[in-house]
Amino acid sequence: MRIGSWYLSWCHGHLAIKSSQCAGRSRSGKHSSLFPSQASVATFNSIMADGIVTTPETGSSSADAVQPPRNTLAPAPDTIEPVASSPQNVLSSKDSTRSDVQPQNQPLRFVESSASSSGDEIGPADGPSSAAPFKKSRHGKFAYSDRYEPGEYVIEQLSEYDDVDLVKPWQRKLILIHPIVIVWVFLTYVAYYGYRVWCNYQFRVVYGGLAEASWIFIVVEGVILLPYLSWMAVLLLSLGNRKRPKLRLRGEAVPTVDVLFTTCGEVVPMIINTVRGACNIDYPRDRYRIIICDDDADPNLAEALQPLIAEYPNLVYQARVKVEGVPHHYKAGNLQSGIDYAVHLPGGPAEYLATLDADMIPHPEWLRAILPHLLRDPELALVSPPQTFWNVPADDPLCQSICEFIHYLEPRKDHMGAAWCTGSGVVFKRFIVDELGGWPTPSMAEDQLLSFMMNGAGYKTAYLHEFMQVGMVPESIINHLKQRTRWAVGTLETAQELNWGLPGKYTKHMTFPQRWCIFTFAFNTIMAIPVFIAYFIIPALLYWGRDLLVYVTDDQLRWQIRLCAIWVVSLRINEIVLTLPSGYIQGQRSAMAWQFMTPYLAVTILRCYILPTWLGGKKIAFLASGAIRDRLKERSEMHRAGLWTRIKLMGIHCRIWFFVLFVPYCLGAAGLDWYRAYSQPSTNASLRHLLVNSMLPPMWWLFLAISFCIPILYVFRPPTVPDRDDMMNFDQKTGAGQPKHQEIRQTWGFLPLVREVAWGLTVVYVLVLFVGTFVY
Structure with missing residues (x-):
């Protein structure tokens, strides 16, 4: 489906998810959850810890289930149904208590899921057995989830602008x-x-x-x-001015979501705190799962997670198996491993995918704020929130807060239809990721490449200008430089894969602004x-x-x-x-940062793309922002x-x-x-x-x-940043810490x-x- 303009005009009315990509409709009945009971998940986790999955159909074991094959299922274009809308069921903040709104205790109706969100046709129970351990539903078919009918989602519009609290x-x-x-x-x-x-x-x-x-x-x-x-x-x-509404998904009628929580050697206490925050968001626990995708296979992390896995039935852990000599594609490979892994979980994969970095603590309304935008628009593939950081120094000498990108450039790109996947906190429609062949691996900027590929396939991408997560910037100048130079290399790799925005395999349905963004970001990098x-x-x-x-x-x-x-x-x-x-101050720092970063970027591009190995050429290695623990500790007043x-x-x-x-x-x-x-x-x-x-x-x-x-x-x-515990408010009930500030003044x-x-x-x-x- 080709996007002929930057945005389709927003429709007013009750918004709904695409119905299942199958011909049949379900009988109304009691909801059968995507996810099994706590006991069954605990059993599954213990099995997966040994690297063995026993399928319910055959009882056979597979040691390769931890690294399942890529799911390449994709729907045919003619099976995608439009989103239904019902104007009388859209709630504004003023009429959210109307008496004619469907009450929460009213029986909900479901659509029979005879096909997955990836377009996979699941055979009936008496037909050939499925290779994946799908849960057998009450309808007699192997379906990985039950879905609500379009009219059962209740979405409330809080404001005509999503950034009403940020932009005056x-x-x-x-x-x-x-x-x-x-x-x-x-x-x-x-x-x-x-x-x-x-x-x-x-x-x-x-x-x-x-x-x-x-x-x-x-x-x-x-x-x-x-x-x-x-x-x-x-x-x-x-x-013109960007105008994306501020929406919330209300009630228990919500889609299913698999949250891919990526780690790569970060500090274990930080990971545990983020996991606690993700497990306690405002979302029904039987409608979302958190899959820990450990790219470092850290035994200490696996051990530290066991109490949480026992406490939260929707939390699972997997350590990616890396075969020597086989490219593992860094973070992109880790994400794809999590996508494949979800197919083999009890209940199968969810309708939506979300990503979360190890340091990014989600806002309690994270999923409820993002999903309404995906539910209302059949052509919208992903919604990305900004990344904010609690440990940026007050004087931010290295311009790590990237305020100009978060609060100005990315909203403008969103307005022209070229919003990026910003890496963490992003929510996708799973079937579109599968349609593209999975998570792209040719670029270190895998998130940027994915969003552009979605544009090239005719789908839209969106940027939600609300604070829905808060994380950490690299705590050392060494880590900061490695992160920014990796971004530069990834930008050029993305442009190469997309033919620099010119007509090609992945740019078929792109608009001119989308093509110009590809060219400009890469051109300015190589400049x-x-x-x-x-x-x-x-x-x-x-x-x-x-x-x-x-x-x-x-x-x-x-x-x-x-x-x-x-x-x-x-x-x-x-x-x-x-x-x-x-932010005027940060704007001045941004101009200065571009100038003093130019030597680093120039040398990196020379070594990665121009110089031969014998003259110092090398391929830059991926390093997670919090993965390098050097002995400088220059921002700690006590340990500097x-x-x-x-x-x-x-x-x-x-x-x-x-x-x-x-x-x-x-x-x-x-x-x-x-x-x-x-x-x-x-x-x-x-x-x-x-x-x-x-x-x-x-x-x-x-x-x-x-x-x-x-x-x-x-x-x-060097700037001084307070210790993590001094910057957190800890919830006595859940033990999860939330930063005291979304952004440091x-x-x-x-x-x-x-x-x-x-x-x-x-x-x-x-x-x-x-x-x-x-x-x-």
């Missing part, structure tokens, strides 16, 4: 005018850039010289701005290499001593200064409009390593020595240029020299030096404040220059 009305108005500001920035830069090129041409015609430094600077500045302008082009494809080179060239041009801006007449100089001033002020206004909806240890370890593993050399390299270039200006014969000549060299706005050398100081300052003054750090002052002075400086061109 004035911010929505700011979002509306942002495209106008973007267009203005484009126009002013084209005018300034074009006029400089024309002046360079005129200089060559009159004086016969090439003005090499000026031409190089024009190219270098264009290279640096190209990724920025491509981001702005993405935002131009998302005009780290030329941008890194450009960072070196700018100070080198100042050391060279040739003018960066040339002219034939004074009027040409005046107009270049005027156009430059207009462009710089427009750039600053755009930065303010862009960052205010997501000493300064000399931090200098040695970070200097080696994080290449801090490069930044120590680059900052003086930038400042030295400016200092040498000022010395040359001081040596000029007159004050007027000195000012002109500075104006066309080191003081030519926006003074790239200055902002690069400020951004590249971040890793250096981090070594000497951000404060100005030293370097962001320095950058802010520099930007303010730059704006004042260009305004003075602009006025001065009409006087002198």
Whole structure:
């Protein structure tokens, strides 16, 4: 089914799940749960611990059941029925207590499930026996679940905006005018850039010289701005305000969900706390299962989980079997192992899949908030909530909270129909994942690839802008750098698999905005290499001593200064409009983070994609965010390593020595240029020299030096984060800990404040220059 627009208009009314992909309808009757009793699950867990499953049909044992074959079942397009809607049964927050709403104690009706959500036709009881241990239902067929009829789901609309608590009305108005500001920035830069090129041409015609430094600077500045302008082009494809309603699924009539809880060597107490939180969400326990997918096969984790498995009948554990010499595909392989494993559980697989990372504690209403969006739209394949983090430092020097992505970029992508699977907390329709052949493995960014493949198959993806989970960022700069470089490699692998958004196997039904997102994210990632080179060239041009801006007449100089001033002020206004909806302070940090991360990304891409092995080329390895426990502990006030240890370890593993050399390299270039200006014969000549060299706005050398100081300052003054227990509120009944804060209130750090002052002075400086061109 092809999506012809960014979104189908939202229907108002009672929303319902797709009915079963079979011809028959059930007789009404008493609900037969997908999941068995606590005793049967406990028995099953003990069996699975030995790696053996005994099927009820044959009584035979299989040691391979822990690693079942991939389920490739998929429905034919003509078997997919549309979602029914009934306007009179949709509840708003005002009429949720109406007397005409179906009471909770009224007998519920079910649809006979003669086919799985993957389109698998299950034979009758007297036919050939099924290979999987499906539970025999009251209808005489092997069905892995009973489903509610569409009219039995009760969905309440709380607001017309899902982010009504996060986005203020004035911010929505700011979002509306942002495209106008973007267009203005484009126009002013084209005018300034074009006029400089024309002046360079005129200089060559009159004086016969090439003005090499000026031409190089024009190219270098264009290279640096190209990724920025491509981001702005993405935002131009998302005009208007996003409007996704805030919904809740009420009552006991809910779909079944298999939650794939992935672990890979994280700290056991943290995992146990997240498991407790997931086991105590507001959802009927016989309608969802938590499958621990342990990619590390940690015996300590398996032992620690046993009391919880005995306490919660919907909790199961499996350690993935990795065969030596066979690619295991990191997290993607772990997720697919969990999907396959669910097929062999008592009751079979659920209708929906959800993912949860080991550190991501779900909100109690997690499933009730996400599922209504999937129930109401037959073409919607997944819904993804943002990831928020409780252990981000208040001054967040590394910009780990990614607020600009969470609160601005991803909602805009959602508005244009290109929302990503963000990894954790995501809920999918299982049959669509099966239809695509399972979880994709060619990319380390497996979540990003899956969502784009769903778009290419004609399905929609959505972003729910509500806080439905809270987790942890990497607690060390080393882990942070490994995570971000892995993201970069995964982005390029995704683009390669999807033919960079061009027509191909997986992009058949994509819209232009979806294709442009694939291209832009990959293009900007690979642009780290030329941008890194450009960072070196700018100070080198100042050391060279040739003018960066040339002219034939004074009027040409005046107009270049005027156009430059207009462009710089427009750039600053755009930065303010862009960052205010997501948090102004974090927006400034994001710009700085992009600059100081560029060397790391460039080197990673070179080693992974360009250099041969004998020159240092290597394939980056996957490392979970909390899996590396080094001896720095730089964010712990009690256990932080000493300064000399931090200098040695970070200097080696994080290449801090490069930044120590680059900052003086930038400042030295400016200092040498000022010395040359001081040596000029007159004050007027000195000012002109500075104006066309080191003081030519926006003074790239200055902002690069400020951004590249971040890793250096981090070594000497690492942030302090309180211990986990100090940041948690523990429930006395369940023992589950919930963070006291969804997001830490951000404060100005030293370097962001320095950058802010520099930007303010730059704006004042260009305004003075602009006025001065009409006087002198």
